[in-house]
Amino acid sequence: MKYKSKEIPSCKECGKTTHFFCHLNDSEKEQLSLHKGGNFFKKGQTIFYEGNHTFGLFCVYEGAVKLSKLGKDGKEQIVRFAKTGDLIGYRSLLNQESYQATAIAIEDTYVCLIPKGNFLSVVENNPALSLKLIKLLSNDLKNAEQHLVDVAQKTVKERIAESLLVLKATFGYLEDKTTLNIHVTRAEIADMAGTTTESAIRTLGQFNDEGIISLTGKKIQLLNEAALIRQSNSFD
Amino acid sequence: MKYKSKEIPSCKECGKTTHFFCHLNDSEKEQLSLHKGGNFFKKGQTIFYEGNHTFGLFCVYEGAVKLSKLGKDGKEQIVRFAKTGDLIGYRSLLNQESYQATAIAIEDTYVCLIPKGNFLSVVENNPALSLKLIKLLSNDLKNAEQHLVDVAQKTVKERIAESLLVLKATFGYLEDKTTLNIHVTRAEIADMAGTTTESAIRTLGQFNDEGIISLTGKKIQLLNEAALIRQSNSFD
């Protein structure tokens, strides 16, 4: 079976107002679009692997991606997610290194690939864009360090609660305002929280029994966000 | 008792070749130096607290600083160190936020304080510096994410071994090529590794018994680095 690329507009017509590049002028957008490739990845497919040489910057045109690193004994640790409008791979590109994480589509996903050279030359000639990148990286760093503290000190229960809140913050709810707008497996929740699948299941089961969440098949509903925040022991 | 500021040169004469600002021209260095303050912090003193409003960028002229965040129940988590020539506080400044970590001198330390505005205006007018900052941040992010994976998946023993290696990579050895060139308490090692003081002590004792390290008072000697790397279960 073969998957066809959806028709993806050039950066100039992209029209995603939330987008990182939206303040560039037309000629810069054109430069980004040069040789830009649109690609489709079916749920579960890998966009790139940790350790691969960098070939470019990815924009998520539509979909959801998990970025994970391999740890001990090959266990996956999810370090962040990217959703529609987000960029992937900029850190490695900017630092002239190979990709430091593996990117896997967790929903059917369309991405634009902007070749390395095009991206870097636009960055080098656009100080305002540099400043935006600085902010983006600063923010990522803040999140990573906070995540670090959480993983280092919190119990499994607290981390699972937090993971659910992260999923909500990232992907939001469906129209019912309680069901998470993303499908993740129990194993993926475990990989976010840095625990085992079994522990994740048991903890989710406990929250379910307590009425804080509701599990129906792959659907996860957060019934009581305040209680989750309390369980996560966050003070922010 | 009062501490006097050591005479610290202006940025123009700083002369630290490893320094982040060394490629700036004289007028830019002069701008940084304007209203620059030199400050002395005795071992144990706090340079700034997590949550404080940012007032500027710190350069460590000489000394060693730990950057830590408060976690659950007020437990400290060390997120990184800064030594002679390193910068502190740039992440928060660049992201226009309050400081996200507490900085405490772990040795007698001289720092220069470059006021917020001076730093930001030099950055905004110097694209090359922006690119350097981007690299710095990218690198910090890489380290933070790797640290995250380690803390999430490794055992206490592995993390303690790794913490010792981090201390070595950061502060190096004394002339004997085995003794760590920094004094840290057992509690601080625990705060690096995300464990308790008691567990840190027991693990260090075990390494000591196995002849991998040698503990004499506050001195820590790494006798067998290869074994430590093996213990840390790192594959990099």
Add this chain to the structure above:
DNA sequence: CGTCAGCTTGATTACTTTCAATTGTTGTGG
């Protein structure tokens, strides 16, 4: 030389993982 902070040790408890076995779900080819 008393005090205080840091260091050490032992015993107990709590939390998580691991292992193993079973059930449920989903996509696919016949």
Add this chain to the structure above:
DNA sequence: CCACAACAATTGAAAGTAATCAAGCTGACG
């Protein structure tokens, strides 16, 4: 449309790891 294979979720029991609690110890310093 059914049956099967592959994957995902679940549950229980046992084993291991690390935190907690409690009590001494040690060394630096005024």
